[in-house]
Amino acid sequence: MNSIKLFQSAKIRSVWNEEEQQWYFSVVDVVGALTDSTDPKQYLKKMRSRDSELNSKWGTICTLLKLLAPDGKMRKSQTATTKGILRIIQSIPSPKAEPFKQWLAQVGSERIEEIENPELAQTRMRELYRAKGxxxxxxxxxxxxxxxxxxxxxxxxxxxxxxxxxxxxxxxxxxxxxxxxxxxxxxxxxxxxxxxxxxxxxxxxxxxxxxxxxxxxxxxxxxxxxxxxxxxxxxxxxxxxxxxxxxxxxxxxxxxxxxxxxxxxxxxxxxxxxxxxxxxxxxxx
Structure with missing residues (x-):
């Protein structure tokens, strides 16, 4: 299930893995949200070159999954679970890091609650539409x-x-x-x-x-x-x-x-x- 989550004003593309019961988040979107970089992909490359330990574990931290691209097509993109994102955050000096950690925990807990009680998903959807006007x-x-x-x-x-x-x-x-x-x-x-x-x-x-x-x-x-x-x-x-x-x-x-x-x-x-x-x-x- 593909979804777009809001962290403050930033959109984070994500995919829910039903078998693993966890979210995979777009790494590029997370980097963009935390750094306000105009080129998150380039920032990511430099970050990996600075952090040799992160770079050596990159293949196990990140998974290529299809996400909705800006052109409207589903394209493979680097994603990571909450655990992987938390490791990536360690290499990003940002005042938003702590709020983002709290946001990750909230997003994960909400999804688990909605699986156990589907009415919660409807309630949250209804509240969001109402808030939009x-x-x-x-x-x-x-x-x-x-x-x-x-x-x-x-x-x-x-x-x-x-x-x-x-x-x-x-x-x-x-x-x-x-x-x-x-x-x-x-x-x-x-x-x-x-x-x-x-x-x-x-x-x-x-x-x-x-x-x-x-x-x-x-x-x-x-x-x-x-x-x-x-x-x-x-x-x-x-x-x-x-x-x-x-x-x-x-x-x-x-x-x-x-x-x-x-x-x-x-x-x-x-x-x-x-x-x-x-x-x-x-x-x-």
Whole structure:
């Protein structure tokens, strides 16, 4: 499970290893967060040359794992567990080192708690959305949409669909039938030009509702007709999306307004998110 964690204002890419039950963090992102270097990779090279002991153990400390790159593609990057990151931190003279150690402990404990009690993950997600300025009604629809999406992807797994490219193809088919555009075109309409910007986090209430309708319909069609393989699932996706698309067209005919909207939530106060994260950390201490 790939994720982006916030340390103060810095984004730390991370991957959760289900088998080992621990996070792997991007080494470059950590170095950038602690040093404010304009070239973390170069800083990392110099750091390793200064610390011969760290350099000799580098192969055991770091693991190459795929992370989301700035260009939106999954690329292999150097990562390390909490233990490895703590060793790397020893070679970085930074006033942020101690707060970062506390942050590592918090991130790890939160994930373990969420595995034991999944409702905690939903609660934290809800609080973060609320802190960003989303309405409770929007949050409820976003949560429902996540549940619908999870049900659909679980069904795809059973029906011979592989994660990644095939998921993206089927999602695009549902979107084209629902809205008449692909997700990438939808992002352009909303002026979402950064790969890390999640389209669904910028959808209006109606866009979320029709997205969920298209995906829920696709799930039911796939189950009813017991489809299997890419060709049959594409047909199911197109049929499911058409149900939502017909409903969207009927609403637009009645209201005279397009459901697809250029509005987004890019200007919401992210500082409030950081305040909430800090407050949650203090409550757990």
């Amino acid at each position: 989303y309405s409770d009604e929007w949050i409820a629809r976003r949560e429902r949409g996540i549940a619908v999406r999870d049900t659909l992807t679980d069904e795809w797994k059973k029906r011979g669909i592989k994660e990644g490219k095939e998921y993206a193809i089927l999602t695009a088919e549902i979107s084209k039938a629902t809205f008449g555009i692909t997700p990438s075109q939808h992002k352009k309409i909303k002026s979402l030009d950064h790969p890390s910007e999640n389209l669904r986090d910028h959808m209006t209430d109606l866009e979320l509702l029709f997205t969920a309708l298209g995906e829920a319909s696709t799930t039911e069609i796939a189950k009813t007709h017991d489809v299997y393989g890419m060709t049959q699932n594409v047909s199911a996706a197109q049929a499911g999306g058409k149900i939502a698309g017909d409903a969207r067209a009927a609403l637009e005919a009645k209201t005279g307004r397009n459901v697809v909207s250029p509005s987004n939530y890019k200007d919401l106060p992210e500082a409030e998110v950081r305040k909430l994260i800090k407050a949650n950390a203090n409550e757990e201490k």
